[in-house]
Amino acid sequence: MKKSAGLSFLLYSVLRLAAFLVPFGLLMLFPVFHDLWWLAAVFAALIGLSLSVLLLRRPLSDVSESLAERRERAQAPQRRTERELEDEAEDAANESATRDEG
Incomplete structure (x- = not known):
């Protein structure tokens, strides 16, 4: 059974x-990061990015x-109208070409 998009x-x-x-919280437990919270945030972002690339492939592909x-689905009706317009233009070009020949 497929999950919903939401x-x-x-x-x-x-x-x-x-x-x-989680990595940010663990890094903030070290005393060195108490004053350098921005460095902990950078390291946590890099760790989080690495974890998401390695472990979250399936959820990302589902999304x-x-x-x-x-x-x-949103573009399907628009595509049909574009096709219809192209068909009408081709029909008009064909009709004008057959009138010019005859």
């Missing part, structure tokens, strides 16, 4: 946030697929 997005967002907050499906 659930996939929420799960991925929570996991990415946890991948940053990407759901966004792609949503975009295709």
Whole structure:
């Protein structure tokens, strides 16, 4: 059973946030980072990015697929009208070409 788009997005967002907050909290336990909290944030961001690349591939692909499906559904009616306009232009060009020949 496939997850809904909102659930996939929420799960991925929570996991990415946890991948940053857990290392940040652990780094803030060291006394050296009490005054250099920004350095702890930078290290936590790098650790979180590494963890998300390694461990969150499936949630990211679920979110990407759901966004792609949503975009295709939104653009489907627009594509049909563009095709219809192109067909009408081709028909008009064909009719004018056959009139010029005859």
